Amino acid sequence: MELNSYLEQQKALIDKSLDNILNQTDTVPSPIHEAMRYSVFAGGKRLRPILFIAACDAVGGNSEEILPVACALELIHTYSLIHDDLPAMDDDNLRRGKPTNHIVFGEAVAILAGDGLLTYAFEIMFKLGLKTKKPEKLFQAGLEIARGAGTQGMIGGQVIDILSENQKIDEKTLLYIHNHKTGSLITGAIKAGAILGEGSKKQIECLTRYGDNIGLAFQITDDLLDVQGDESKIGKPVGSDDKNQKATFPNIYGIESSKKMAREAIQNAEESLEMFGEEADPLRLLARYLLIRES
């Protein structure tokens, strides 16, 4: 299996599904649907949906019928980016090389577009519930996703991140921020995929460990790209975390130690997949990709 073609193929699948899902909301003339589409199609890698699908496939599930949940994950991720970029939060004008949502549509519409994406994500899941044959699995998966996105997950991390700006923070707080801000929804996506694929308790445990580790590696490489990346590839100025006095892995551990931590996390992630056969090859590829990505 070749990484790039796999990623492209999965991204195309998800983009098509997102396009369908977001077209259905365009019945009322209002700039909000335009604003929602703008950020959803602003060049995301679709990492969370791809991991979700790969986890479902790894336990032998049928990922085709749960594509709406994959889309819901991307909507939740996108809402969080729109709100993170707001003037009252990180105050970012650029995201993936494009003007952020509030720069294009104004602050009020950006806030509401985020709210709309979050609400719509759950609407999609309830709608899938009307035709699912496994309602209890969908409730479980929905719960994992909501928890991953909530105040004890992603939002919790963002709160502490915002409140720690311009302050000297310790390792524990840095890890708390990143485990929650980025890690929780990634792990939630992977668990949800494994649950909907009807994985065993043991399989779900291993995939949760995989998720925790790639979440960590993802965040470390993100911080490293901010220091050493190629601006044309990451779509924002190098050094923007420094400008915001953000807590980052390179700031606390230095560049070399951060790289080593990322490698170790990926190794742990790969070891978590030992019980799986070739169905988990996409997850193995994705782990390698997170280590070498340039954007």
Next chain:
Amino acid sequence: MELNSYLEQQKALIDKSLDNILNQTDTVPSPIHEAMRYSVFAGGKRLRPILFIAACDAVGGNSEEILPVACALELIHTYSLIHDDLPAMDDDNLRRGKPTNHIVFGEAVAILAGDGLLTYAFEIMFKLGLKTKKPEKLFQAGLEIARGAGTQGMIGGQVIDILSENQKIDEKTLLYIHNHKTGSLITGAIKAGAILGEGSKKQIECLTRYGDNIGLAFQITDDLLDVQGDESKIGKPVGSDDKNQKATFPNIYGIESSKKMAREAIQNAEESLEMFGEEADPLRLLARYLLIRES
């Protein structure tokens, strides 16, 4: 049945349940849970949960087992108030006589507290799904609530409201704003209650008509209170809509015609209940209450 004691009793039931539900999120030390509790317990009337429960009771359902959904409705309503009050939106410093969320906790935490309440509302519903015996009804009810709260419901109304400020708007736009901004979640709550109570198609239709009419009456009386109300009872300065150049019923139709419209809507709501027996008495009381309320 006596109105005040019914309202007090239902409010106490919902407040207790909200208190339980929001205590469970207090495990991580973070100002966000304090911010969420602050606005949830800032003196709301619990109208949406009460209507939801009354609709379930009206069709002979067991409203006790669906109390978490009643709480979810109040969390969604509260999130919408927090975001509406933000500087980028209505920029209100007072709500129900108390400083608004962003005044107390800052804008970033207020945005995230709203996000957290919205996410938690759905988490609660998924959690209930793990023990429900009627999963398909819960998915249907969740869908009604998500739609009522979404961009074709409440958020849709708020977008047009914000974008219409300081502009001369016509009747059609006024009705669109209010049907969506206030009406959609009220009707969604009532439909969800009737669905979870296993009401018949005909019953759900009648209760939907009831909901549409009391939603309209609610908004008209809200606008009238802003012009003629008692500041100490409504908790904000009289005339604040005028200050924001908001589209209101009294502005477009005049005070007397607005009062007449509210009375007619309540009459329509009462007529929609003709097929129901005394199980619908709370809904009848609530309709009268919406006409005579002072806050």
